[in-house]
Amino acid sequence: MESWINKQTNLSISRFDIVMDEVYPNSKKYSKDAQLFIDHIKEKTNYFEAVEVINWEKIIPRSSSVVDLGCGIGWLSAYLSRLKNVKSIFCIDSSKNYIKNLLPMIFKKMNGNLKKVKVIEGLFYPIILDENSTDIVVICASIHHADDFEHLLKEIHRILKSDGKLVILNEDPRSYFNYLIMSLKFFIKVFFHLISKKFKSTSQCLNYSNILTDPDLGDRAYPEWALIKILKLCSFKNITKIDSKYPHNKKTKYFERNSNLVHFVCEK
């Protein structure tokens, strides 16, 4: 008997790939070719440059086990796998295309050490790893895809060893004022949609601590204070913010928001 649960779960896990193909057809130009994908990231963003400001030798102790959550095509894992202090890496992502097709090619291109890596096709939570099993969790440009930050951070806290660290990378949380303006604009938009009786099956939405800005891919905008509050609520300590000084996007149009990429290093 075929299990509907398995099928439904697989479909839900494949959602990122389906949406990329259907909603962002331009991504097909690079989504099957490792070099084109790297070129695309390097051309559009400062992700690669921004992670260089981290003192990895200091953060990652000797013989560390690392989890790269929402690893995507795996460029950060490839970079980290070259560090001598990294013993093993679990690369976790929901996109079959990224982790099965592109990740091995990316490791080749970037001289990564695939022997240190275990690739897992899965969702952010629950993380099916033992408690106190991991030295370092990195989550690069991905935490804003979680629909429940608290659930995710509690899971990360659970799998980290007592002296483990969480490194949140390449995010651009909003300032208090920017988030306030965004929320007001959102209210006005909802109001006009209501009076004009507009129907949309998927739409942006606002909750107390973030705004779902891309209902297809699940991107969320959130204020910095909210992230720090949730980190503390989930018992993370010594939260250090690192401003990479690199703007998020390389090319931006006039008036387009272009805040710096920031990182947060937190201790369990």
Ligand SMILES: C[S@@+](CC[C@H](N)C(=O)[O-])C[C@H]1O[C@@H](n2cnc3c(N)ncnc32)[C@H](O)[C@@H]1O
């Ligand atoms: C913007 S990409 C960042 C990828 C990569 N870390 C990087 O820096 O290039 C976000 C990634 O999160 C993954 N993702 C989104 N929602 C997820 C979920 N619920 N569970 C697991 N991965 C998810 C996507 O498949 C995608 O690879």
